[in-house]
Amino acid sequence: MTGFGPRFRAAVTARGRLCAGIDPHVDLLQSWGLGADPAGLDRFADICIEAFGSVAAVVKPQVAFFEPFGAAGLATLERVIAGCRDAGALVLADAKRGDIGSTMAAYARAWLDDSSPLVSDAVTVSPYLGFGSLEPALDAARPAGRGVFVLARTSNPEGASVQLADADGRSVGQRIVDAAAAVNTDGAGTVGVVVGATRAHGLDLTALAGPILAPGLGAQGARAEDLGPVFAEADLDWLLPASSRGVLRAGPDIGALRASFEAARDEVESALS
Numbered sequence: 001m002t003g004f005g006p007r008f009r010a011a012v013t014a015r016g017r018l019c020a021g022i023d024p025h026v027d028l029l030q031s032w033g034l035g036a037d038p039a040g041l042d043r044f045a046d047i048c049i050e051a052f053g054s055v056a057a058v059v060k061p062q063v064a065f066f067e068p069f070g071a072a073g074l075a076t077l078e079r080v081i082a083g084c085r086d087a088g089a090l091v092l093a094d095a096k097r098g099d100i101g102s103t104m105a106a107y108a109r110a111w112l113d114d115s116s117p118l119v120s121d122a123v124t125v126s127p128y129l130g131f132g133s134l135e136p137a138l139d140a141a142r143p144a145g146r147g148v149f150v151l152a153r154t155s156n157p158e159g160a161s162v163q164l165a166d167a168d169g170r171s172v173g174q175r176i177v178d179a180a181a182a183v184n185t186d187g188a189g190t191v192g193v194v195v196g197a198t199r200a201h202g203l204d205l206t207a208l209a210g211p212i213l214a215p216g217l218g219a220q221g222a223r224a225e226d227l228g229p230v231f232a233e234a235d236l237d238w239l240l241p242a243s244s245r246g247v248l249r250a251g252p253d254i255g256a257l258r259a260s261f262e263a264a265r266d267e268v269e270s271a272l273s
């Protein structure tokens with residue numbers, strides 16, 4: 001089985017470095033003329049699958065926006081995942097799961113095991129119960145060629161209070177990156193990190209050998225031209241900037257939505273070249 005790292009590299013080489021965030025905010029549904037109800041969510045999903053599935057290297061549905069619709073929301077999320085994967089995109093489920101090992105194993109089954117209707121190519125996880133608590137997710141991801149993206153230095157300003165805290169001479173965020181790099185010495189690139197594009201992160205990412213999800217483009221204020229300086233020390237072939245609202249506000253017209261994604265992706269590619 002090809003590791004997640006090579007799968008990721010092949011996808012971004014073919015389709016470019018921009019992750020399309022699929023975040024059905026209630027106000028976005030309304031601005032698209034859709035109801036904030038299961039039928040509106042379903043239509044939103046169909047439009048996103050059509051607009052992004054065949055052009056984006058990676059799509060990132062934000063699980064939190066599907067959950068308020070209960071079983072109907074999860075059914076729609078299943079369709080988004082399967083539809084985008086069928087169209088050739090890698091799906092990164094932004095679920096930010098984290099718990100003690102036995103519960104983490106259940107999360108891993110939900111997002112990384114073929115038996116689950118939610119199975120995705122990768123999932124975001126929170127390491128703040130200890131990096132070791134993520135082991136069941138790594139064990140599920142590795143043999144399946146799937147990925148686990150660990151929060152290291154998030155795009156929100158509040159993250160600093162935890163992620164910049166000193167932990168024996170390194171920041172907490174740096175220890176997370178170093179733990180991810182240690183796993184990736186096997187060459188499979190199973191572990192990615194989440195590092196916001198919104199500000200200088202102060203991390204040494206040079207040994208990571210895995211993907212770097214960089215949310216914050218667009219609505220949170222980061223611009224394509226900020227990426228080079230913010231990630232100056234990183235291997236830019238692993239960088240995956242992400243934008244949700246910044247692209248989605250061009251909907252609901254499928255052509256306009258896809259054009260908005262392609263324009264943002266081309267801006268990223270030219271800023272990083």
Ligand SMILES: O=c1ccn([C@@H]2O[C@H](COP(=O)(O)O)[C@@H](O)[C@H]2O)c(=O)[nH]1
Pocket residue numbers: 021023062094153154155156194195196215216217218219220242243244245246
């Ligand atoms: O550090 C992080 C981690 C995750 N996110 C998620 O990305 C999108 C950002 O949406 P925008 O509309 O482009 O602001 C959203 O789903 C967040 O939960 C993040 O922003 N920062």
